[in-house]
Amino acid sequence: xxxxxxxxxxxxxxxxxxxxxxxxxxxxxxxxxxxxxxxxxxxxxxxxxxxxxxxxxxxxxxxxxxxxxxxxxxxxxxxxxxxxxxxxxxxxxxxxxxxxxxxxxxxxxxxxxxxxxxxxxxxxxxxxxxxxxxxxxxxxxxxxxxxxxxxxxxxxxxxxxxxxxxxxxxxxxxxxxxxxxxxxxxxxxxxxxxxxxxxxxxxxxxxxxxxxxxxxxxxxxxxxxxxxxxxxxxxxxxxxxxxxxxxxxxx
Amino acid sequence: xxxxxxxxxxxxxxxxxxxxxxxxxxxxxxxxxxxxxxxxxxxxxxxxxxxxxxxxxxxxxxxxxxxxxxxxxxxxxxxxxxxxxxxxxxxxxxxxxxxxxxxxxxxxxxxxxxxxxxxxxxxxxxxxxxxxxxxxxxxxxxxxxxxxxxxxxxxxxxxxxxxxxxxxxxxxxxxxxxxxxxxxxxxxxxxxxxxxxxxxxxxxxxxxxxxxxxxxxxxxxxxxxxxxxxxxxxxxxxxxxxxxxxxxxxxxxxxxxxxxxxxxxxxxxxxxxxxxxxxxxxxxxxxxxxxxxxxxxxxxxxxxxxxxxxxxxxxxxxxxxxxxxxxxxxxxxxxxxxxxxxxxxxxxxxxxxxxxxxxxxxxxxxxxxxxxxxxxxxxxxxxxxxxxxxxxxxx
Numbered sequence: 001x002x003x004x005x006x007x008x009x010x011x012x013x014x015x016x017x018x019x020x021x022x023x024x025x026x027x028x029x030x031x032x033x034x035x036x037x038x039x040x041x042x043x044x045x046x047x048x049x050x051x052x053x054x055x056x057x058x059x060x061x062x063x064x065x066x067x068x069x070x071x072x073x074x075x076x077x078x079x080x081x082x083x084x085x086x087x088x089x090x091x092x093x094x095x096x097x098x099x100x101x102x103x104x105x106x107x108x109x110x111x112x113x114x115x116x117x118x119x120x121x122x123x124x125x126x127x128x129x130x131x132x133x134x135x136x137x138x139x140x141x142x143x144x145x146x147x148x149x150x151x152x153x154x155x156x157x158x159x160x161x162x163x164x165x166x167x168x169x170x171x172x173x174x175x176x177x178x179x180x181x182x183x184x185x186x187x188x189x190x191x192x193x194x195x196x197x198x199x200x201x202x203x204x205x206x207x208x209x210x211x212x213x214x215x216x217x218x219x220x221x222x223x224x225x226x227x228x229x230x231x232x233x234x235x236x237x238x239x240x241x242x243x244x245x246x247x248x249x250x251x
Numbered sequence: 252x253x254x255x256x257x258x259x260x261x262x263x264x265x266x267x268x269x270x271x272x273x274x275x276x277x278x279x280x281x282x283x284x285x286x287x288x289x290x291x292x293x294x295x296x297x298x299x300x301x302x303x304x305x306x307x308x309x310x311x312x313x314x315x316x317x318x319x320x321x322x323x324x325x326x327x328x329x330x331x332x333x334x335x336x337x338x339x340x341x342x343x344x345x346x347x348x349x350x351x352x353x354x355x356x357x358x359x360x361x362x363x364x365x366x367x368x369x370x371x372x373x374x375x376x377x378x379x380x381x382x383x384x385x386x387x388x389x390x391x392x393x394x395x396x397x398x399x400x401x402x403x404x405x406x407x408x409x410x411x412x413x414x415x416x417x418x419x420x421x422x423x424x425x426x427x428x429x430x431x432x433x434x435x436x437x438x439x440x441x442x443x444x445x446x447x448x449x450x451x452x453x454x455x456x457x458x459x460x461x462x463x464x465x466x467x468x469x470x471x472x473x474x475x476x477x478x479x480x481x482x483x484x485x486x487x488x489x490x491x492x493x494x495x496x497x498x499x500x501x502x503x504x505x506x507x508x509x510x511x512x513x514x515x516x517x518x519x520x521x522x523x524x525x526x527x528x529x530x531x532x533x534x535x536x537x538x539x540x541x542x543x544x545x546x547x548x549x550x551x552x553x554x555x556x557x558x559x560x561x562x563x564x565x566x567x568x569x570x571x572x573x574x575x576x577x578x579x580x581x582x583x584x585x586x587x588x589x590x591x592x593x594x595x596x597x598x599x600x601x602x603x604x605x606x607x608x609x610x611x612x613x614x615x616x617x618x619x620x621x622x623x624x625x626x627x628x629x630x631x632x633x634x635x636x637x638x639x640x641x642x643x644x645x646x
Contacts, residue, residue, distance in 0.1 A: 099560055
């Protein structure tokens with residue numbers, strides 16, 4: 001685990017973030033600050049609001065109270081701000097969400113061409129380089145349905161990275177994968193973490209968390225219950241609920 | 252010692268053609284009975300049909316062929332229709348060169364048909380255009396074969412040809428070479444085709460816009476789209492055609508008089524657009540929300556998400572219902588006869604009113620039905636193959 005410089009700037013600042021689905025209170029006042037280059041692992045039982053929380057950061061979900069400031073821009077109803085922030089944040093989903101009607105190369109180069117306005121040559125060059133980085137350069141002209149789950153998720157990571165984002169969000173990236181494919185995705189994520197990318201990962205891969213996370217954050221019932229370094233969380237959790245949850249998933 | 256499982260061939264299930272017959276047609280006993288009854292039915296019905304077809308008085312078709320094809324389009328100007336057909340042949344050939352096996356099959360069948368018609372009319376004359384069409388198809392095919400990257404240019408050429416066609420047929424006022432031919436002279440298969448093609452070409456974008464409008468977050472747009480779709484779907488096409496003929500001129504200023512055929516085209520288009528919208532909406536609902544989320548997360552705007560992610564997937568799903576709609580539209584154009592236009596079916600009726608062809612209903616209606624069937628079947632076949640071809644990128 002690499003350490004993160006103290007003077008690194010705060011790239012995500014969340015203050016008192018609340019969110020309701022109709023009358024259901026799913027986020028109950030989250031306060032969290034993330035430094036540039038930090039790798040955060042967010043874990044907790046299902047329904048604890050951890051996925052909803054990271055989705056508020058690129059406004060796939062709208063928060064109804066509190067403030068979220070990403071890279072100096074506050075998330076409001078202003079559409080330009082939302083687009084500006086989404087351009088700087090990459091996201092990887094549990095169900096990959098690759099575009100089935102486009103080839104791998106088109107999946108990756110679409111947004112760089114139409115959002116960043118790069119030339120086709122430049123976008124495809126970047127896409128080719130990223131496919132090499134995630135280890136599947138030979139799949140460029142296939143369709144997503146022709147790839148394995150692990151390969152699809154690696155394409156999804158490449159697609160997010162092609163926009164050259166400052167932050168990457170991972171929403172349970174390995175939960176839909178067969179066991180033998182989890183490692184190939186975690187290897188790519190580990191390499192990315194070591195390259196200094198700011199990462200927020202919702203995951204239950206505790207081995208991955210222990211190896212690369214700077215900080216672990218435990219969510220339960222819409223609240224941020226506890227946070228600390230992997231060492232603190234694994235060896236000396238402070239809250240009963242954290243202990244309970246860890247004992248359940250670590251056996 | 253290791254043993255490897257021995258691979259053996261599959262059990263022999265059939266012993267030649269006789270085995271197949273025995274297994275599929277004659278066992279058990281009730282299957283044999285069904286087979287015999289079927290053979291008897293095919294023989295008696297088919298035999299009579301063939302007998303009738305051989306003795307029918309087809310001269311009612313051959314001597315009125317021009318009427319059936321172009322209605323009362325001036326005979327000395329029919330070359331304009333032929334020119335359009337040749338243009339379409341050239342483009343069809345080009346599409347055949349680019350497209351897969353299906354496009355090739357369709358285009359080759361077209362060329363073979365023109366060739367056959369050409370040979371048949373060798374004696375009577377007028378074969379030149381038929382052979383010109385065969386040549387046009389061949390030239391187009393050779394021009395684009397192996398050049399798939401020209402695809403979008405050929406598509407653009409089809410669109411341009413559509414407007415060029417309207418121009419060639421309509422002509423220019425007080426022009427020696429291309430005199431104006433009022434749309435009231437357009438008739439027969441030509442009119443049926445023009446009504447359907449105009450209906451298809453314009454109802455498609457209109458329907459897509461209405462479908463998107465109905466799902467719009469802006470309440471007024473959504474309300475008006477929904478109102479339009481529901482009102483038009485709640486009214487028979489005949490009513491829409493009457494409204495277009497009689498009511499629309501009352502609302503338009505004096506100098507904006509649309510002629511009867513344009514009014515019918517508008518009626519057909521506006522009617523089809525409402526159904527198109529509902530089909531497309533079905534496709535839009537089939538696109539998973541994760542697709543839109545992933546596209547938004549990449550920073551794509553709502554417009555770009557719709558154009559690049561949602562519509563391509565939505566339209567792919569609804570190819571079969573859209574083609575059904577087109578086939579229905581093609582056949583429904585016969586209803587324009589009610590407002591006094593002479594489409595293929597109406598020409599048939601007017602031919603039957605001629606004294607020398609009285610009582611030849613069978614010949615005329617079988618011919619008209621055959622023409623409709625051929626074009627509908629081609630559309631159906633093309634859409635079926637298109638579905639398979641587009642299945643490549645499916646989930």
